[in-house]
Amino acid sequence: MTLTKTPMQTSSRRGFLGLLGAGAVLMAAPAWALNTDQARALVQQSLNEVYAVINSGRPPAQMYKDFEAIFARYADVDVIARSALGPKARQVSGQQFAAYKQAFQGYIGRKYGARFREFIGSRIEVTGARPMKSFFAVTSIAKLNGRAPMTVEWHVSDKSGQSKYFNIIIEGVNMLASERAEISAMLAANGGDIGALTAALQRAG
Amino acid sequence: MRQADPEGGNEMRARHVLPAVLLPLFLAGCASAPPGEVNDPYEAANRRVHAFNKGFDSNVVKPLTSHGGDDESNGESAMLLVTNVGGNLALPGKVVNGLLQGRPARAAQNAGRFIVNTTLGLGGLHDPAGQEFGLNEVDTDFGETLHVWGVPEGAYVELPLLGPSTQRDAVGKVVDLVIDPVYNIAGEPEVYYAFGLRVGSKAGERARFGDTVDSVLYDSADSYAQTRLLYLQHRRYELGMEGEAYDPYEDPYAD
Numbered sequence: 001m002t003l004t005k006t007p008m009q010t011s012s013r014r015g016f017l018g019l020l021g022a023g024a025v026l027m028a029a030p031a032w033a034l035n036t037d038q039a040r041a042l043v044q045q046s047l048n049e050v051y052a053v054i055n056s057g058r059p060p061a062q063m064y065k066d067f068e069a070i071f072a073r074y075a076d077v078d079v080i081a082r083s084a085l086g087p088k089a090r091q092v093s094g095q096q097f098a099a100y101k102q103a104f105q106g107y108i109g110r111k112y113g114a115r116f117r118e119f120i121g122s123r124i125e126v127t128g129a130r131p132m133k134s135f136f137a138v139t140s141i142a143k144l145n146g147r148a149p150m151t152v153e154w155h156v157s158d159k160s161g162q163s164k165y166f167n168i169i170i171e172g173v174n175m176l177a178s179e180r181a182e183i184s185a186m187l188a189a190n191g192g193d194i195g196a197l198t199a200a201l202q203r204a205g
Numbered sequence: 206m207r208q209a210d211p212e213g214g215n216e217m218r219a220r221h222v223l224p225a226v227l228l229p230l231f232l233a234g235c236a237s238a239p240p241g242e243v244n245d246p247y248e249a250a251n252r253r254v255h256a257f258n259k260g261f262d263s264n265v266v267k268p269l270t271s272h273g274g275d276d277e278s279n280g281e282s283a284m285l286l287v288t289n290v291g292g293n294l295a296l297p298g299k300v301v302n303g304l305l306q307g308r309p310a311r312a313a314q315n316a317g318r319f320i321v322n323t324t325l326g327l328g329g330l331h332d333p334a335g336q337e338f339g340l341n342e343v344d345t346d347f348g349e350t351l352h353v354w355g356v357p358e359g360a361y362v363e364l365p366l367l368g369p370s371t372q373r374d375a376v377g378k379v380v381d382l383v384i385d386p387v388y389n390i391a392g393e394p395e396v397y398y399a400f401g402l403r404v405g406s407k408a409g410e411r412a413r414f415g416d417t418v419d420s421v422l423y424d425s426a427d428s429y430a431q432t433r434l435l436y437l438q439h440r441r442y443e444l445g446m447e448g449e450a451y452d453p454y455e456d457p458y459a460d
Contacts, residue, residue, distance in 0.1 A: 115416060173435050177434060178431065185426035189426055
């Protein structure tokens with residue numbers, strides 16, 4: 001068992017407790033290959049944290065910061081931000097991309113966080129997980145007040161070196177595609193300038 | 206249903222249906238986008254309609270359906286009743302479509318729901334079918350029937366007042382009006398009440414999903430593109446015609 005190698009990567013982000021958790025997971029899965037149970041656990045854990053924030057009763061602005069932190073912890077922000085930017089991502093410097101990615105992360109936290117009231121008193125049940133292409137699809141059912149149950153699918157991959165989700169599909173509507181359309185429209189509105197797009201993202205959401 | 210028609214006018218109506226049913230065959234000639242892609246050759250015209258619809262929403266629909274403030278229990282429950290009755294009146298049309306699609310179980314479920322809610326639910330004001338008998342609505346329409354029959358999606362179109370659609374679904378909407386048993390059976394004034402309730406029911410949905418509609422229409426950099434994307438993805442999902450799952454790790458820079 002290669003207990004030493006992989007937990008080190010996660011330690012900086014998840015801290016000591018996370019390290020312990022990762023170690024425990026490794027005991028069960030020697031090669032740290034992502035499997036359906038782990039993908040499922042990842043989604044469940046991030047949902048628990050989201051609901052803890054929703055039920056915290058903190059001021060909205062603070063909640064958006066918390067959602068952003070959860071998003072950064074459980075989602076592969078790098079690949080999502082890169083994919084949203086599309087071909088333009090090839091033309092920008094590392095520094096420009098880092099600034100854009102940071103702004104994108106905050107924008108996601110505010111944009112999706114602003115909908116938190118719809119989730120008060122709701123619950124999302126993780127119902128299953130299955131391998132798909134090179135990643136895993138975790139399925140869940142969202143039961144929101146006064147709405148028919150909705151199917152929410154999470155796509156989880158370990159391609160970044162850590163197990164993270166990179167797409168959420170709600171009743172067939174996929175977040176990655178939606179953000180690609182949105183970011184490309186914002187980029188066009190800002191004359192194709194990455195700096196201006198970054199500034200617009202800092203204000204948006 | 207025919208026996209229930211007091212004027213025996215359904216024979217005539219059935220003949221009117223035919224041209225509408227044949228129309229999709231012409232549409233079948235139109236190129237359809239591969240799954241996951243957008244076929245929008247009428248984008249310029251669609252964008253003009255979108256601007257009109259957005260203006261109509263912000264000036265008429267939104268003021269009518271939002272009562273301002275979060276505490277609006279009275280307005281909301283009245284709206285819910287209209288939504289319920291309108292939704293109930295839509296069921297017979299869904300039964301017909303279920304049968305046309307060769308899905309008798311779904312048709313029976315909608316029929317059972319209609320019978321229970323019309324009687325025990327007092328004309329659809331309440332929903333005992335869903336709450337006590339597990340008879341939930343199986344949503345469908347003639348657009349889906351055309352899909353089941355193999356008619357391709359056609360181009361994306363945004364219709365005035367009715368919103369995002371495709372050529373196939375637009376034809377479906379027209380045919381749905383013609384084949385709906387409620388409109389065929391109801392007499393002169395009732396048919397307008399029924400239609401009014403259905404429109405009210407749509408308005409009720411606008412009120413309930415107000416935040417979602419607002420964020421797409423008013424907070425997007427390009428609300429036309431977002432509306433088009435959301436409609437096509439959701440519609441394809443409903444019809445079970447989704448494309449391949451997208452893998453950004455293969456090529457994160459792809460168009």
